[in-house]
Amino acid sequence: MDNQNKNLILAVVLSGIVLLAWTYFFPPAEQPAITAPSEVTTQAGDLPTPSASDATTSTTAPETPTTAAADAGRVEIDSARLIGSISLQGGRVDDVSLKDYTVSLDSDELVTLLSPVGSANAYYTVYGWTPGGDLQAADVPNSNTIWSVESGETLSTDTPVGLVWDNGNGLVFHREFSIDDEYLLTVSQSVENNTGAAVRLAPYGIIARHGLPDTKSYAVLHEGLVRLDDEELEEVKYKKMDNFPEANGVYTEEYAVTQNGWTGFTDKNWMTTLIPMPGQAFKSIATFAPAADLYTAQTILPTMDVAAGETAGVTTMLFAGAKEWEAIKHYQNDVGISRFVDSIDWGMFFFFTKPIFRLLHALNALIGNMGWSIIVLTLIIKGIMFPLAYKSYVSMARMKELQPEMEKLKEAAGDDKQKMQQGMMELYRKNKVNPASGCLPLILQIPVFFSLYKVIFVTIELRQAPWLGWIRDLSAPDPTSILNLFGLLPFAAPGPESMLAIISIGILPILLGLSMWLQQRLNPAPADPAQQMIFMWMPWVFMFMLGSFASGLVLYWITNNTITFTQQYLIMRSHGHKPDVLGNILRTLRLKKKEAAAK
CATH class of the missing domain: 2.70.98.90 (Beta-galactosidase; Chain A, domain 5)
Incomplete structure (x- = not known):
């Protein structure tokens, strides 16, 4: 598969994801007779x-x-x-x-x-x-x-x-x-x-x-x-x-x-x-x-x-x-x-949101705490969806293993794009790897996780429901703020009307950004430098974007990212690849330092 075909597949997949997300969050108005x-x-x-x-x-x-x-x-x-x-x-x-x-x-x-x-x-x-x-x-x-x-x-x-x-x-x-x-x-x-x-x-x-x-x-x-x-x-x-x-x-x-x-x-x-x-x-x-x-x-x-x-x-x-x-x-x-x-607004994926809510309601009745119920619910959903996710994680693991070979090909080919494409096709054929094979299972999971997001967003049972410690209302944003060192400094965090509110993020949004960033460390880096830059900034953009969201939603994303990281890490190890997350981080920092010194 050459780069042009790969880019076409990637564009189709990403377009489908964007279209699905847009249709869900911005559904067309019904036109009744x-x-x-x-x-x-x-x-x-x-x-x-x-x-x-x-x-x-x-x-x-x-x-x-x-x-x-x-x-x-x-x-x-x-x-x-x-x-x-x-x-x-x-x-x-x-x-x-x-x-x-x-x-x-x-x-x-x-x-x-x-x-x-x-x-x-x-x-x-x-x-x-x-x-x-x-x-x-x-x-x-x-x-x-x-x-x-x-x-x-x-x-x-x-x-x-x-x-x-x-x-x-x-x-x-x-x-x-x-x-x-x-x-x-x-x-x-x-x-x-x-x-x-x-x-x-x-x-x-x-x-x-x-x-x-x-x-x-x-x-x-x-x-x-x-x-x-x-x-x-x-x-x-x-x-x-x-x-x-x-x-x-x-x-x-x-x-x-x-x-x-x-x-x-x-x-x-x-x-x-x-x-x-x-x-x-x-x-x-x-x-x-x-x-x-x-x-x-x-x-x-x-x-x-x-x-x-x-x-x-x-x-x-x-x-x-x-x-x-x-x-x-x-x-x-x-x-x-x-x-x-x-x-109740169940959304376009009502066939998922209704049973998911019933399960969340039953868990809350059993556990007695909506925060822990969200965590357990996410664990259950991720477990059910694991067979679909498994193929994606295996594909990512095999792509990760091939990265050193791809870097060698890139160095050997230089500016000869045709030679680079031929080399990559031969590398994929030899190792029986299809770069697009992991996309479909991920797309099939999207409606389920949108539905889980929807349930946590609309349910009144989260209103003024505590979780633990400083989280007293799962329907409200995390009340802590990095601007006053999470309450250690003797002044209040800026309110939502302040221009500083967007950077006044709490502990949960920071944990969300870290969980997304760690998850990215397991995935093969895009070959395109522009895509690399987008992926590099994405966790921190999401950290600030979701900083004002309800704590219950942020807790769900943290749990989902943590489970995904764990599953993917274990699958990679089971296929002979031993992810060195900390080592990758240190090597990336050293590379950046070397590039800066060269300039």
Whole structure:
């Protein structure tokens, strides 16, 4: 094989790796089919859009509550895992904090999930009815209706709360909230028709989010709209919602769901989701109104015909909480919420990430420490992938053994490239070595290790989880810094806002750089000087690049590199090559010194 062919193979392999990595970290946006509104009505029945009088669906932001509305009162929420309140203005669920999560390790402030209109980045849910037939907007409740408490004082796991509103024209609306011991609220809406005539109206639920939230902006992580439309999962980032069809200044995408679905917004660790009962048809609508800087996710249920003297109603669910796998799996398997586990961002290699996460979860339950669980998980995965890696390591070992011969060929050939190519081909043929034979097994391993990276990145179980010593939060960067000698000097390390933050690396990133550098010492050096320079700097570039990554991710890379180094070292020895890592380092330094002296 001549150098030209070798370079072609190397280019193809590297291009494939880059393409695979790019597709994984920067996946193309899905282009779901847009169903015309007339088709939606045909498929799912009479599903009207909420009245324009409801401020949350207009192009302007919902009104800030007036003094009278603010004095309307609140119903407290105090369940096993949630605390907050429901506003009697609109019956909004607009004040929810998570009891088990604080904003940081050193703070007692709880994570706030939902917040009312008037607060920064208001985020809340509101329920109502849209009028049909002869009903007017004033005949049905909307986001600003003032409700009264009908039953219960505090919404808790054991105590539901009921609200009531009489429109004064013969219609009485009831709304009952109940909550379980995790993050699921059940919302029952009903209407009594005492008008003497039949009425038509449709119940709806809306999640409203004012302003673009403070997302993590990681390409590997989805944050934004997430919904299931009859088994079709859709994920749209907030900044991509302006790709929806536009009408009257509002970008809207809607689907008719015939049987199973849900819709809401997801962040890295938290999620708010509207969930009709399994088997319930509904219209799923997502909107972005730039003028109001308002994002909404809506569910609109079929129009009801309520005869005079009758009562009709509907029950839906609301998930508002942490994306804990156990809880979400329970809602999928035991409550019947279709594919709810897929609300966690498993990525394009979900067939790997799901079983890998289950294994990590089981290890953590057994060991009781997520850091050690990551190390054990990496050991297991590397063990499973070893047969694939073995061929690559053997190929590298044989190439390493041939390096002295290749150096002699290079010296003998001088500037005669054709003679050099012929000599290398003869050397490979004689020793039965194929330089490209180790590439395919490495490529096959890439999806598995991307999946392992993805699992460690997205799982909430790493949040504020300690490992040992100074690592108190595996979801945060290593808190130590080389700039203050890892705490020995009497001043704090620069914060993330400082220009020095990029070089303020801790112990784990330094260990990562060293592990990559040692691993390179076992591999044959590229013949091209430019490639040699790239490979020489790569460990230290990665050290600084990953210095601000979560400690759990850096711990995974260190473990992976250390295992790879050990496996490759042992395989090389088993094939008669005895890697002299320290000797190679010393010889490289002496060579550099000699070259510098010659200049």
